Each structure stands twice: as structure tokens, then as C-alpha cells.
Amino acid sequence: MKRYPLxxxxxxxxxxxxxxWHIADGKLHKEFKFASFAEAMGWMMSAAIHAxxxxxxxxxxxxxxxxxxxxxxxxxxxVISSWDVELARRMNALAK
Numbered sequence: 001m002k003r004y005p006l007x008x009x010x011x012x013x014x015x016x017x018x019x020x021w022h023i024a025d026g027k028l029h030k031e032f033k034f035a036s037f038a039e040a041m042g043w044m045m046s047a048a049i050h051a052x053x054x055x056x057x058x059x060x061x062x063x064x065x066x067x068x069x070x071x072x073x074x075x076x077x078x079v080i081s082s083w084d085v086e087l088a089r090r091m092n093a094l095a096k
Contacts, residue, residue, distance in 0.1 A: 005079040014085045021088055027059070028071040028084045032095055040065050043094055050090045056083045058091075
């Protein structure tokens with residue numbers, strides 16, 4: 001998959017598609033909530049496998065049944081890129 005920074009139009013189109021994601025501090029941001037700590041951790045492990053396959057790793061934090069995720073592409077100068085959108089899509093799919 002090709003990495004490229006998103007322009008404003010591409011970013012707005014992605015946000016329209018990505019349920020509950022928004023921009024916070026220049027990063028693509030979402031907080032996931034699960035039924036339990038175990039479910040949150042299981043989701044994180046599944047998401048980690050996808051992230052590793054993409055070679056694109058999230059900034060995230062788990063507290064009990066919640067996982068806060070921030071996505072930005074450090075390799076491209078800390079901008080939101082096509083990689084961030086792809087990982088967000090995969091994370092949403094795993095959370096269903």
C-alpha cells in the first residue's frame with residue numbers, strides 16, 4: 001500500500017466514512033468502548049496484528065474497557081496519511 005499525506009478534501013472524505021473518528025491535536029482520533037477489559041485487550045491484539053502487517057503502529061492507551069487511539073504517520077512528518085485511514089478502517093471492522 002502506498003503511503004501519502006492526505007490533502008484537506010481527502011481527509012474530510014475519510015472522516016465522513018470513518019464512524020466516530022475525528023481530528024484531535026492533528027491526529028486521527030477515536031475512543032473505542034468494549035463490554036470488558038478482556039474484550040478490549042482482545043481487540044487490541046487483533047488490531048496489533050493488522051497494524052504490524054501494515055508496518056504502521058498506533059498511539060493507543062487502554063483503561064479497563066476503553067481504548068483511546070491516535071493515528072498519525074511519523075515517517076511522513078507527523079501528518080495524517082492514507083495509512084492512518086486504512087488502519088482506522090480495519091480497527092472499525094474489528095470492533096463490530
